[in-house]
Amino acid sequence: MYQLPNFRPTKAVIDLAAIKYNIEQLRKHLHSNIDIIAVVKANAYGHGDIQVANAALQAGASMLAVATPEEALHLREFIKNTPILILGASPVSFAPYAAQYNITLTVFSVDWLSEVAKQAKNFEKPLKLHIKIDSGMGRIGVRKQTELIALYNAIVANKRLIIDGIFTHFASADEENPKQFKEQLATFKALVASLPEKPRFVHAANTAASLIKDDVQFDAVRFGIAMYGLVPSPYVEKHLPFILKPALSLESELVHVKKIERGDTVSYGGNYVAVEEEWIGTMPIGYADGLVRGLAGQEVLIQGNRVPIVGRICMDQCMVKLPYNMVVGEKVILIGQQHQEMIKIEEWSERLHTIVYEIPCMLTSRITRIYK
Numbered sequence: 001m002y003q004l005p006n007f008r009p010t011k012a013v014i015d016l017a018a019i020k021y022n023i024e025q026l027r028k029h030l031h032s033n034i035d036i037i038a039v040v041k042a043n044a045y046g047h048g049d050i051q052v053a054n055a056a057l058q059a060g061a062s063m064l065a066v067a068t069p070e071e072a073l074h075l076r077e078f079i080k081n082t083p084i085l086i087l088g089a090s091p092v093s094f095a096p097y098a099a100q101y102n103i104t105l106t107v108f109s110v111d112w113l114s115e116v117a118k119q120a121k122n123f124e125k126p127l128k129l130h131i132k133i134d135s136g137m138g139r140i141g142v143r144k145q146t147e148l149i150a151l152y153n154a155i156v157a158n159k160r161l162i163i164d165g166i167f168t169h170f171a172s173a174d175e176e177n178p179k180q181f182k183e184q185l186a187t188f189k190a191l192v193a194s195l196p197e198k199p200r201f202v203h204a205a206n207t208a209a210s211l212i213k214d215d216v217q218f219d220a221v222r223f224g225i226a227m228y229g230l231v232p233s234p235y236v237e238k239h240l241p242f243i244l245k246p247a248l249s250l251e252s253e254l255v256h257v258k259k260i261e262r263g264d265t266v267s268y269g270g271n272y273v274a275v276e277e278e279w280i281g282t283m284p285i286g287y288a289d290g291l292v293r294g295l296a297g298q299e300v301l302i303q304g305n306r307v308p309i310v311g312r313i314c315m316d317q318c319m320v321k322l323p324y325n326m327v328v329g330e331k332v333i334l335i336g337q338q339h340q341e342m343i344k345i346e347e348w349s350e351r352l353h354t355i356v357y358e359i360p361c362m363l364t365s366r367i368t369r370i371y372k
Contacts, residue, residue, distance in 0.1 A: 249336025
């Protein structure tokens, strides 16, 4: 695959060794016969799907999971044989492609299955399916035993369709109150037990459940956010069975430095006003890169010093208040470590009143990913 030259100093550096480490630590934490499904949807949470998927497989993952047909086909172009599971709904029109390229689909509707069954006789290979149980998330999935048995019977009646697995998703595995989690787990176990025959893969544990819950490993776990070294919630962080290594850092550099006087303003609207003589540095990163306007005031690292973003963040640029005159080309760390200081993704998520999952996904494709 041809890689264009990288001229822009703004880039995300992805530490694949950290991803491997996180998976290897999970492997030690799990029972020996449990498969690891590496969740690489949304371009591997913004880290780069192909590179992360390969690193995950090298570290011991045996299956990959994505959200959409397009994500699955992109993976299959580069990774030929590894099972790929689409966690979300797929259109009927994609079923022939899924069968051809060994992509496993999630099924939760008899109507959808009936339409697929009409085409199945023309499939070159059998189509693998994982049944989705809605045990309390309220998203997609069958909720009642009658629905599940009807779906099961419709699949086994067609020789070109294979029930390869059954799964559910927890809504609150990362929270301290276990009530909903226990209810969902009980519902899932009861529905799985009602099947005439258990599928090859039963999986329920997401990242949080994989790390801190008992009795949920079944045949496989889905490892998502923690694979990238990020913690699902503060509660999970307090109970981690091993230390996680963050995989992503974000850096840029100063492209201009100037001195402004007291009363001078910076950026759109002039809402930042210098209270004294100040040094201002400009960086080539803005909200078109994922550095959204709500991050005004967020600190970055320059020469190991924390310095604030000042004024409104522009589409392609932003400004920082420097402690003194610095040279053009000075490296800036927006996420990551420099000297003894570190800026974590959690700082961004707290400032934006959101979750850590959202931050790497915000970083747009305009930011080059560099892998080490």
